[in-house]
Amino acid sequence: MKNIILGIESSCDDTSAAIVCDGVLLSNVIANQEVHKIYGGVVPELASRSHQQNIIPVIDFAIKSAKIEKQNISAVAFTRGPGLLGSLLVGTSFAKGFALSLNIPLIEVNHLQGHVFSHFIVNSEEEKSLLPAFPFLCLLVSGGHTQIILVKDFFEMEIIGQTIDDAAGEAFDKCAKVIGLPYPGGPHIDKLSQNGNKNAFAFTKPKIPELNYSFSGLKTAFLYFLRDKMAENENFISENKTDLCASLQKSIVDILLDKLVKAVKITGIQRIAVAGGVAANSGLRNTLTEMSQKKHWKLFLPPIKFTTDNAAMIAIAGFYKFLRKDFTSHSVAPIARMNF
Ligand code: KG4
Ligand code: ZN
Helix, strand or coil: CCCEEEEEECCCCEEEEEEEECCEEEEEEEEECHHHHHHCCCCHHHHHHHHHHHHHHHHHHHHHHCCCCHHHCCEEEEEEECCCHHHHHHHHHHHHHHHHHHCCCEEEEEHHHHHHHHHHCECCCHHHHHCCCCCEEEEEECCCCEEEEEEEECCEEEEEEEECCCCHHHHHHHHHHHCCCCCCCHHHHHHHHCCCCCCCCCCCCCCCCCCCECCHHHHHHHHHHHHHHHHHCCCHHHHCHHHHHHHHHHHHHHHHHHHHHHHHHHHCCCEEEEECHHHHCHHHHHHHHHHHHHHCCEEECCCHHHCCCCCHHHHHHHHHHHHCCCCECCCCCCCCCCCC
């Protein structure tokens, strides 16, 4: 009998459902919530309401496009946290109801571990031979997290460095807002950077010990720099937008990679993976690719579509938990803040 897992992700502003059969992805459906754009950030109450509207059609479509029957699903995996409580509650409640109605196991997945599992998503049995071997280092960079994770096994992960304030994605989004770009600003900065000079401006780097990160200093440096330049020339931002984006992106990438190099030195591990929304960034991907060639690292870059929030990573993590019979009780409640 085949093991078919339905994965549900609803931790922030994307409602997503995916079907995995014996560890191979059959479908992955994502409904993005446009409603937040005009507010310049995610509005939690609106996010939960949109999840409620989206969740049934998204799951229905995921099941239909996987060409399976609902009755053949073996277990339901869902994101328990971290994330927005109201959003998580929609996915958790739906998962419980679905599992109860089919009398199948419920499997909770940690969203951060889910991002690491984006490296185990395969579209065919043959692709399984290309998956990263353990141990490897995963740089997890999203809107809410910036961490270097030592991945020893599927569910044996240790955070060896993390941000003490803002996340890398937050730095992109907050700086983008200052120069008038829409939310989320990361992809806009990335796009504009392609036509800019990354060495046009320099911002001071944080001096944080060990493998930890800080991005709030960069945000402040960026703000003060713009304030001074605007005092001299009020068109400074519009005249220098692409150079500003390229220089800011280079600073964020440099900060991220400095600590990754240090982590490789400390651990001696040269298998490197990146995950999370910021892993879509072309500056990060290109610099890491060059660096890996020079340093003989084995680099794992996930396809862009699996960098931002998606249910495929939750369904895959759920599949590996299913094999271990690592099931969750129906008394489970979502958690807004959690590590592993
Ligand atoms: O992983 P994700 O979808 O959600 C969280 O769990 O946070 O990450 C979203 C973050 C946002 O901050 C967004 O600006 C950033 O990922 N992001 C990017 C790019 N694409 C998404 N940042 C820089 N360059 C990109 N191409
Ligand atoms: Zn995420």
